[in-house]
Amino acid sequence: MCNYDSEFIIRYRDSVVSQEEKEKFELHLLDCETCRRKVALDKKLIDFLKSENSATYSLNKSQVMSNIDLNKYDSGKGNLMAKLVKWKSISIKVAAVLVVCIGGIALAQINPVREGLKTISLNILDKRSRLYDNTSEDIIPASTPKPSIPVISSNGILPNYVDLDKLPESYTVDDAKKDGCVVFEGLFLTSGETEWESFLEMTQKGQPAKIRLVHYSENADFDFNIIDLLFDGKTYYVAGKKGIANQYKYINHYSSETYDYYVLSNIKDISLEQLSKSFDIINCSFIYTNHYRMPKIDIKSIWPNYTSCHELPEDYTIEDAKRDGCVVIENFSFTSGETEWEDFLELTKKCISATIRIVSYYQNDTISELTIKDLLFDGSTYYVIQKDGIAEQYKYLKHYPLENGDKYILCDIKDISWDEIFHSLLSSDLRNHIRYKYIFSINRE
Amino acid sequence: MDKDRIIVSRVLNGEGEAFGEIVECYNNRIISFICKMGVKPEDSQDVAQEVFIKAYNNLYRYNSKWEFSTWLFTIAVNVVKDLFKSQKAKSCYITDDLNNLSKGYTYEESFVSIEQKELIKEMFQVLEEDVKAMLILFYYVDLPLKEIANIFHTKPYIVKMKIHRARKKLCDQFSKRWESEYSV
Numbered sequence: 001m002c003n004y005d006s007e008f009i010i011r012y013r014d015s016v017v018s019q020e021e022k023e024k025f026e027l028h029l030l031d032c033e034t035c036r037r038k039v040a041l042d043k044k045l046i047d048f049l050k051s052e053n054s055a056t057y058s059l060n061k062s063q064v065m066s067n068i069d070l071n072k073y074d075s076g077k078g079n080l081m082a083k084l085v086k087w088k089s090i091s092i093k094v095a096a097v098l099v100v101c102i103g104g105i106a107l108a109q110i111n112p113v114r115e116g117l118k119t120i121s122l123n124i125l126d127k128r129s130r131l132y133d134n135t136s137e138d139i140i141p142a143s144t145p146k147p148s149i150p151v152i153s154s155n156g157i158l159p160n161y162v163d164l165d166k167l168p169e170s171y172t173v174d175d176a177k178k179d180g181c182v183v184f185e186g187l188f189l190t191s192g193e194t195e196w197e198s199f200l201e202m203t204q205k206g207q208p209a210k211i212r213l214v215h216y217s218e219n220a221d222f223d224f225n226i227i228d229l230l231f232d233g234k235t236y237y238v239a240g241k242k243g244i245a246n247q248y249k250y251i252n253h254y255s256s257e258t259y260d261y262y263v264l265s266n267i268k269d270i271s272l273e274q275l276s277k278s279f280d281i282i283n284c285s286f287i288y289t290n291h292y293r294m295p296k297i298d299i300k301s302i303w304p305n306y307t308s309c310h311e312l313p314e315d316y317t318i319e320d321a322k323r324d325g326c327v328v329i330e331n332f333s334f335t336s337g338e339t340e341w342e343d344f345l346e347l348t349k350k351c352i353s354a355t356i357r358i359v360s361y362y363q364n365d366t367i368s369e370l371t372i373k374d375l376l377f378d379g380s381t382y383y384v385i386q387k388d389g390i391a392e393q394y395k396y397l398k399h400y401p402l403e404n405g406d407k408y409i410l411c412d413i414k415d416i417s418w419d420e421i422f423h424s425l426l427s428s429d430l431r432n433h434i435r436y437k438y439i440f441s442i443n444r445e
Numbered sequence: 446m447d448k449d450r451i452i453v454s455r456v457l458n459g460e461g462e463a464f465g466e467i468v469e470c471y472n473n474r475i476i477s478f479i480c481k482m483g484v485k486p487e488d489s490q491d492v493a494q495e496v497f498i499k500a501y502n503n504l505y506r507y508n509s510k511w512e513f514s515t516w517l518f519t520i521a522v523n524v525v526k527d528l529f530k531s532q533k534a535k536s537c538y539i540t541d542d543l544n545n546l547s548k549g550y551t552y553e554e555s556f557v558s559i560e561q562k563e564l565i566k567e568m569f570q571v572l573e574e575d576v577k578a579m580l581i582l583f584y585y586v587d588l589p590l591k592e593i594a595n596i597f598h599t600k601p602y603i604v605k606m607k608i609h610r611a612r613k614k615l616c617d618q619f620s621k622r623w624e625s626e627y628s629v
Contacts, residue, residue: 006616010609038616044565045615049584052477059472059490061465064497070461072502 002032009038013046023266030274152210152230161212164228164241173216176226181212203231203251236264297391302378303355308385309372318361318370326357332405332443344375348397353379360440373439382410384437394437405443411436449513456504464504468497471514474586475521481581482525483570492528496521515592522578522596529574564622568615576611579604 004025011017012025029035160179176183182192195211202209210230230237236248248264254272255261263275299306318335322328327337334341340356347354358373374385383391394410400418407418412435421436449470455463475496479489499520507516569577575597582588582596583604590601597604 006613006620009616010612013612034620038620041565041616041619042612045569045612046584048565048569049481049580051585052473058476059468059493059497061468061472063490064468064494064501065462065465067494067498068461068464068501071459073457073461073505074459 002028002034004028004032004035006038009035010042013039013042026265026267030270152208152232161210164226164239167226173214176212176214179212181214181226183214183216185216199229199231200251203236206233208233238264297376297378297383299376299385299391302353302376306355306374309357309374318359321357321359324357326359327440329358329360329440329442331362332441334442344377345397345399348377348382351379353377358440375439384410392437397439403444405441407441408439409436410439450509453504453507453509453513456501464497464501467500467513467517471497471517475517478518478521478581478586479525481585482574482577484525484528488528492524496524499524511595512588512592514586515588515595518582518586518588519596522575522582525578526574564619568618568622571618572611572614576607579608580611583608 008017008025012022015022017025025035029039162179173183173185177191180192180195182196183190192211199209199211208231210228212226212228215225226240228239230239236251238246238248246264249266250264250268252263252265252268252270252275253261254263254275261272265275318328318330322336325337325340327341328335337356344354344356354377356375358375360369360371360373362369376383376385376391377397382394382397384394385391392410395412396410396414398409398411398416400407400409402418409421411421449467452463452466456467472493475493476489479492479496480486484492496517500517503520507513569580572580579593579597582593583590588596590604593604594601
């Protein structure tokens with residue numbers, strides 16, 4: 001029977017429980033699905049409250065301005081009203097500077113998405129992505145004193161160390177690689193393996209050490225997250241631009257033939273099974289995940305003319321994709337390549353090798369997103385090419401004709417229903433999770 | 446926000462056009478607030494417009510000892526509450542950018558997990574209007590407890606307590622609902 005009520009769960013989420021209570025509760029979380037669900041719900045609620053609106057509907061300044069009496073406060077009647085308000089005298093100079101500033105901001109806010117739509121080019125693959133600080137969620141609330149970042153010398157791992165908040169806006173993944181950071185692109189570790197090993201070695205000896213982790217993914221948000229991981233000889237600290245986000249006692253390592261996980265937590269020797277039940281809610285941090293060590297495949301043998309989407313010219317457009325025989329899906333409808341897709345399906349049914357490129361474009365008032373997936377079938381296995389030669393593999397291509405449209409996914413389980421996949425998304429229990437790769441959806445009217 | 450106060454003083458000194466800067470600055474946050482409160486997205490522009498017009502017409506009443514944002518959101522809270530009063534059935538459409546809830550998925554992929562988010566939003570709408578507004582003002586608009594307390598003519602600790610209780614209530618309700626739907 002569970003002794004923790006929602007009252008405690010909210011206090012735990014706000015980090016206003018003692019360290020001892022916290023550790024005890026986190027052990028309990030591993031076995032209590034009800035508590036895990038409650039913690040996850042509160043997290044999702046706060047995420048919802050904090051999220052930015054898509055601003056599908058936004059107000060035009062002129063709509064308001066045309067409906068107000070601009071002369072309401074003119075010098076005749078306005079002065080009297082103005083006198084009712086206590087104002088500090090402000091020099092016209094300051095006001096003028098301000099107008100210039102605000103003007104500047106207004107200009108800078110011209111919607112880049114709309115501008116970009118004119119060409120729909122592939123330059124979204126540019127890695128000069130903005131720096132994004134992902135530590136806000138973990139930041140300890142103001143009610144508890146915030147620990148200061150321990151000063152730890154770079155000890156050779158990061159010779160060119162620059163404070164996170166001092167990194168230039170134009171800092172790129174390539175810069176991070178040069179600086180000796182541990183870099184992940186998508187699910188793959190692409191740089192810094194040696195640095196990571198040095199870091200682990202030092203921490204095992206109880207020596208202070210620090211390392212910088214950079215995650216980059218080319219999805220809708222172009223996430224580019226940078227965190228520093230510090231070890232002062234006793235405790236691990238995860239720090240972002242806003243300072244220390246969290247601290248942990250242990251670093252646990254899990255590995256198999258296909259993955260490597262390094263997880264920070266306050267529980268020593270927690271099993272991966274226990275961890276997977278509650279990884280998203282327990283106070284832990286996946287700091288290093290090399291999910292799938294994918295075997296390299298020889299793409300050229302199956303797809304002789306293959307050009308990686310990274311090598312396409314910057315001005316490559318949707319129209320070019322259509323000309324090149326790609327499957328093009330715009331806002332969940334085929335706009336090109338439907339026949340090519342059917343041919344691909346036909347070949348795979350006959351176990352004949354086949355290849356196809358799928359370009360999905362989604363656009364509304366605020367978002368425009370382009371994803372490219374290269375799909376390859378060698379007669380028995382499906383591959384989604386991630387980087388040159390490295391590919392995720394799946395056994396089956398599944399088609400779900402649902403009421404509102406069709407969904408295509410790749411997975412390793414032959415007879416799996418859409419409901420089962422959907423349930424795996426809802427579940428906070430990692431054991432329910434199903435490994436699959438979403439390919440695309442077509443909506444029906 | 447001294448910038449806001451300067452703009453207000455310019456408007457009150459006869460420079461009506463300067464109010465456009467206020468609209469530009471707060472437009473998105475006001476629309477977001479209105480939508481999160483449960484106003485139909487297609488009505489949100491009209492409601493936001495009403496908020497700004499009311500603010501403009503009553504600008505001479507604004508007391509500069511308050512943050513301008515607090516004053517503006519007080520108007521927004523009242524306009525939304527009046528709207529709900531006038532509607533027999535409350536509209537419960539929330540347009541919220543789902544991206545933040547689905548980090549790691551592309552926009553397209555996030556469609557599959559909409560159902561779960563809808564549930565959270567739907568349950569959020571069950572809360573009292575004042576409490577909903579307090580939660581949005583605290584977590585989204587980022588107003589300090591003291592400012593929120595001013596809006597609702599109450600004490601900061603009361604706001605804190607109401608926010609805490611609301612989260613607790615949602616936790617309990619969600620848990621019950623999950624158990625009945627998935628018969629765990």
